[in-house]
Amino acid sequence: MAEVNALDALIQALRRLPGVGVKSAQRMAFHLLQHDRAGAQLLSRALQLAAESVQHCERCHTFAQTVICSTCLDPRRDATKLCVVETPADQAALERTGAYKGLYFVLMGKLSPLDGVGPKEIGLRSLFERACDGVVQEVILATNFTAEGEATAHVIRQGLSARGLQLTRLARGVPVGSELEYVDLGTIAHALADRRES
Amino acid sequence: MAEVNALDALIQALRRLPGVGVKSAQRMAFHLLQHDRAGAQLLSRALQLAAESVQHCERCHTFAQTVICSTCLDPRRDATKLCVVETPADQAALERTGAYKGLYFVLMGKLSPLDGVGPKEIGLRSLFERACDGVVQEVILATNFTAEGEATAHVIRQGLSARGLQLTRLARGVPVGSELEYVDLGTIAHALADRRES
16 A cells, blocks of 8 residues: 555654554554644654754763753752762652752663663763762762662762762652551661651 | 753653653653664654645545545455445554455544534545445445444444445454453343354
8 A cells, every 4th residue: 555655654653662562653643643733743843853952961961952951050059969860850850859959960771781781881980980070079879769770879889989979879768648558568678777866 | 941942842742642641751752862863853754744745535534645545446446345444543454354355434533422523523424425426335334342433333324224225234243262251241142142053
């Protein structure tokens, strides 16, 4: 069916999106063509613009359209603190809390030996250089509390332990709003061990 | 953060896809920018091309890049049979069986009064005109076996009942490969009522 090749090509292209199989891709293509051609055009332009203009900040490695991102350039941020996160989404979550005024280093990944992602792939060397700029005093390890995130934090801790920096990790404990009955045992054990004066 | 607006715009645009919330959109955007810029460019071009070139076949209403689609133009198809389906995906499913050699009419929707989709929105009048071209002898109702699909089939049946056409509906029954124990009761009841000589 030669005349539907633009449609087939669109369905194939949509499958490049993570988590999108052939059924979802069909549904997306039909939806855009039937109900939202303006959305299709908008998405096309947004993809083109982002693919051309979004680079990585040279200092913190997050996505940016300038050589150094605005967070790294902001003189009001506390340059003695460096928070290490896995992804820009994690950074955004921390920013939304409004509770952190230091700088970031975004690994853009995590150690995952099974997938061939080692210290070199996530740029640990440039993290170590960045952390040892003489200004940073505390490195806050905010990788995820998964096996891979913990392993990543462990390797960073090892790499920075002899550099005279304070190394901290986000607190583990009971999530706000949760009932103990439904919290997993490992979390309760951590919360007990790290209990605080009240 | 002015420098990430191409990224934010991409995340917003991805949310126009059906079933994509803000978390999925972030994950898609990060994946494309971090691991698959070629995929982003490919998808951008595919969207643009499809939005510009895909129209509806004048005869059967399916997606096509020509005025009349290749299926409708194919002289080897049996023009006495017209199969009515809801979407091009349903048409594709029937085509994949290789068991049907007639023509199609694609409603590009289904009756859904609650969503404001009535007979006019799904072009029932042009279906009636198409079915009464003097060549079509049998109209096969292949709308989905959902409440809305059944209602759509019912309205089509009413509209065509006095036109001297044979009206058929896809058989309801036990799916191939399934165990009776796990088949719903309505399906078993239909399969019993429509049982055949074996």
